[in-house]
Amino acid sequence: MALDAGRQDGHDSGTTPDEIDELARRAQAGDADALEAVLAAIRPRTLNVCRGVLPYTPDAEDACQEALLNIATKIGSWGGRGRFTTWTHVVAVNSSRTTYRRMKNQATAYDPQEHNPLSERPDPRTTSVIAGTRLDLLEAMETIEKDHPQYVEPLLLRDVYGLPYDEIAELVGVPLGTVKAQIHHGRKLARPLLRGDG
Known part of the structure; x- marks a missing residue:
């Protein structure tokens, strides 16, 4: 499954909401090509949602990947009442929060006695996902x-x-x-x- 499908520049794929809904319905029915197409179509929007919570780009991309995986595996739980893109919005928000929690739990406290005491703290824009949130x-x-x-x-x-x-x-x-x-x-x-x- 090509979860990296689509551009990372945040622009829409050009697929209309009606077309995305139709692709999602076909994907729910087991059409693998439709699933690939819908993931490619929603990726830019999903990444933008993740960036809203995790502005450090690598972290947002991790959350986006998790969101796309969740969307692909749980597409059957979309009820079809509202727009598929609205449902994916919620999945992306939850994936961003899950990614944040995971990174927070993995982060270690900075101790200048244990780490190089002569150097300055690492630049959080390039080294810390937590600092960029x-x-x-x-x-x-x-x-x-x-x-x-x-x-x-x-x-x-x-x-x-x-x-x-x-x-x-x-x-x-x-x-x-x-x-x-x-x-x-x-x-x-x-x-x-x-x-x-x-």
Whole structure:
């Protein structure tokens, strides 16, 4: 499966949303060529979604690869009610958060006594995936998720990606009023956790 299909420059493939939906339906029915085509068509958009959470390019590309793999293996779970691209948006958001968690767990604390004490800290733009992330936002979402997991996905979809309330309600499978309430409460919880400086 050519998960690297498509350009990495973030431009759309030229495939219309209707064509993508049709390719996805064919892929659900077992058409391998349609699956390859739909992955190529959605890759630029998926990478852009991942960049919204992980602006350090190699990290965003890792998350994009994970998202494309998840889309390919779970394409049967797309219900076909909304746009396939909207469903993939959620998969990309979740893959970005999973990638962030994995990298955070793998990161080791910098100890100048153990590492070369005469050198400066490594440049985070080239060496640290964690330093290149929207750390305060991701940490806030991790904190909120511990006690209020139902708020995280709607809040990210609305405030980071700007999806309309009705699309979010359809994606998460709850009534519109509930989604609006979840986003409102999520914002109240997130505000004190976000850094106000900078």
